[in-house]
Amino acid sequence: MKKHLFLILYSSFLFIFTLYLALDTFVIKKTYKIIEDNNEVEEKKVQSTITSNSYEDENIKITISESVISNTTVYVADIVLSDASYLKSAFAASTYGKNVVETTSSIANSNNAILAINGDYYGVQEKGYVLKNGVIYRSTPSDRTDLIIYKNGNFDVIEEKNVSIENLLDDNVYNLLSFGPTLIYDGKIQVDENTEVDRAMRNNPRTAIGIIDNLHYVFVVSDGRTNESEGLSLYELSAFMKSLNVDIAYNLDGGGSSTMYFNGKVINNPTTNGNRIKERSVSDIVYIGY
């Protein structure tokens, strides 16, 4: 026993530490800030016309369409707003933290969203700017390219290493999404056929956001990993966004996270492994609502 004491003790330490590392990475919830305002969102009463694939009131017009490209079903939400304040983002459980996640539909429901897509899953990263609805939550830069949404609703892209988040806030940036890559800029495709997110596979469910012109946006979600929809490469997604006449388009978290919520229900087929259609819990959403 004494001969193997070091082996036993050190093996135990390694086992316990590795277990803790796994729990810290994937399970243990850490609340950094609770967002009070989102809990008090009330449904604004406006006269609206709602169909199975459209919503219209005096401030918001949404039209949902489906296309099939590259053996993949793609859902497009065409959005026209009277004011940029109806384009928002929200945290899971109204909490900025680590491993704080909910499904897109739960977050959307909590915020009375008319339309929502999954966001940039900031919670899975230790670095990278987090700026939601005019508030800075994380100012540690990463090497990513971000989509910034100004208070007037215009889009642009920035490199985090080139600008501080405080400067962005001073420049009236209201929301920021940190995932990428940029798909379209000035109407031109920015990826090539070999571009992929980190080491992801080429064909995936995808989520993207784009701006066509002033206060005119598109949310795009594609299915994937199933027999019915094999998924899109980033280049295919970019080409599709270009066909929508998008000026700037940006890739958001895809794979099992890709979810589009409209008028109270999920309208695409989110799946992680292709065997079961089920929403993945995510850390944040982008949505249209009051």
Next chain:
Amino acid sequence: MYILDTKKQSKIYLFISIFCIVFAFIYEHFSHGIYSNYMIYAFLIPLIFGFVPSIILTITKKNINRLSMNVYNASVANITLYMLFSGVLEIYGTTNQLINIYLYMTIILVVIGIYGIIKYDKKTNNL
């Protein structure tokens, strides 16, 4: 007097290397085509820094004091786990600074190992 069983040690390291290969293969099979070089090449750590030195020690019939051997093996274990877990993180698309503790522990173990080599008394085969 402590005598290192290098044949047994070489077999254990070979088993660990094969385990790393199998683990990486199975993990990436279920990762929807996402891969990580950390995961793919993790097997090289126990193979190059464990199995090969054990074979050399077997052939040369050289003995190593217990402390140095223990800390060396612990270092190899640290780096192997670091590679495998880095692969898990990379495939998931996340990071965790705590993983560097494997490296910090390796540095501490190397210092202890060097101490063991300096203080090793060849006549008595003890520190």
